[in-house]
Amino acid sequence: MVQRNATRIKIDKLDSAFGNISGLDLKIGDIVFEEEDVFEPQGPTPMPNLTELRSWYLNLLNRYPPAYAPICDMCCLCTYGKCNLAKGRRGACGIDIKTQQARIVEIACCIGASCHSSHGIHLLHWMLEKYGPDYPINLGDDIAVEAPMVRLICGIQIKTLGDLETVFKFIESQIIHLLSAGHTGQEGSFIDYEAKALHAGVMDLIGLEGSDLAQLMLFKKQGQETPLVELGMGCMNPNKPNILMIGHNAAPGIEMVDYIKEKGLNEKIDIGAICCTAHDLTRYWDQVKIVGSMSRQLRFIRSGVPDVVMVDEQCVRTDIIWEARKIKAAFIATN
Ligand code: SF4
Structure with a gap:
C-alpha cells in the first residue's frame, strides 16, 4: 500500500527540554506500508x-x-x-x-x-x-x-x-x-x-x-451462475403494474427490488430495465426483464405500458421526464 504526499510537518519555532527548533519544514512524499504477503x-x-x-x-x-x-x-x-x-x-x-x-x-x-x-x-x-x-x-x-x-x-x-x-x-x-x-x-x-x-x-x-x-x-454471489432472463419489449406484462428503470447505476434499482421483496410484491409487479441497469439488475434478481438497449427508451415509454419510470445516471434521454408525463407515469430521478 502506498500513500502519496503523505504528510507535512512545519515548526516555525520550538523551545523545549530537548533543544530549540526554528524554521523546520519537513515534507514526506510517499509512505510505503510493507504487507506480510x-x-x-x-x-x-x-x-x-x-x-x-x-x-x-x-x-x-x-x-x-x-x-x-x-x-x-x-x-x-x-x-x-x-x-x-x-x-x-x-x-x-x-x-x-x-x-x-x-x-x-x-x-x-x-x-x-x-x-x-x-x-x-x-x-x-x-x-x-x-x-x-x-x-x-x-x-x-x-x-x-x-x-x-x-x-x-x-x-x-x-x-x-x-x-x-x-x-x-x-x-x-x-x-x-x-x-x-x-x-x-x-x-x-x-x-x-x-x-x-x-x-x-x-x-x-x-x-x-x-x-x-x-x-x-x-x-453476484460467489459460485452463483448468471441467470437467463427474458428480453425484449414483448416480455413485459401490460396487465400488471409496470416499473421501468433506465441508466447505468443499478444501486437505486437494488433498493427498489429489496423493497418489493420486503413487501411481498414479487408476483404482483413487473420490473423491466433499459441499458446497463437492466443487465446489472438481472445479476441481482432474475425476475427483472431486459426491455432493450438505450435506443428503446422512447418506443417503450410511448407504448404506454410503464406506470413508473425511474432513472439513474448516463445514457438517459434528457427529455424522458416529459415523455413519462405524457403517459401519466410517475417519474423518479435517483443517484
Ligand atoms: S476560442 Fe480562440 S482563444 Fe479561445 S481557446 Fe479557442 S482558439 Fe483559443
Whole structure:
C-alpha cells in the first residue's frame, strides 16, 4: 500500500527540554506500508502522474504518430473567440488547428474516463456507507489476480473497499489535472495533448476495472451462475403494474427490488430495465426483464405500458421526464 504526499510537518519555532527548533519544514512524499504477503516487488512509479509517464507516452506517439482530419476549422471554446484556425491561422490564445484537434480529443477522453469512474465511485460510496472500508473484496478461489491493471499501474493489491477508494482517489486527482490542461492557455503542443489523452486512457483502464470490481461484489454471489432472463419489449406484462428503470447505476434499482421483496410484491409487479441497469439488475434478481438497449427508451415509454419510470445516471434521454408525463407515469430521478 502506498500513500502519496503523505504528510507535512512545519515548526516555525520550538523551545523545549530537548533543544530549540526554528524554521523546520519537513515534507514526506510517499509512505510505503510493507504487507506480510507482498504480491510482487514494488515498481519505480506506483500511481504515476502524467510527468512520470510522459516519456513513455511520447515514445508510443513517436511510433504511432497522430493524424488529423478536422471536421470544423473554428474554435469556440472560450470568450476570446470564436477563432478561425483554417489555413495555418492561430487562435487568439496562440493555438493552431492540430493542437486544437488534440485538445478536443484529450477533453473527450477525460469525459469518457470521468463517466466510467464516477459510476464506480457512486457504487463505492454506497457500499462504503452500507459495509464500511474494511469490507473484503473476494472474487473466490477461481480468480488469482483480482485487478491486473490496478496492480500494474497503481502497484497495489485491492483487498478491501478502502483499497478501492484509494484507487479512485488517485484517478480523481489525475483527471482534475488533465481536464485543467484543456483550458485556454494551458498547453501549446499537440503531442503533449496526445500524451495527456493517453494518460486519461490509462485512468480509464483502472477506473473500469475498479468499477467492475465494485459491481461484482455488489451483484453476484460467489459460485452463483448468471441467470437467463427474458428480453425484449414483448416480455413485459401490460396487465400488471409496470416499473421501468433506465441508466447505468443499478444501486437505486437494488433498493427498489429489496423493497418489493420486503413487501411481498414479487408476483404482483413487473420490473423491466433499459441499458446497463437492466443487465446489472438481472445479476441481482432474475425476475427483472431486459426491455432493450438505450435506443428503446422512447418506443417503450410511448407504448404506454410503464406506470413508473425511474432513472439513474448516463445514457438517459434528457427529455424522458416529459415523455413519462405524457403517459401519466410517475417519474423518479435517483443517484
Ligand atoms: S481557446 Fe483559443 S482558439 Fe479557442 S476560442 Fe479561445 S482563444 Fe480562440
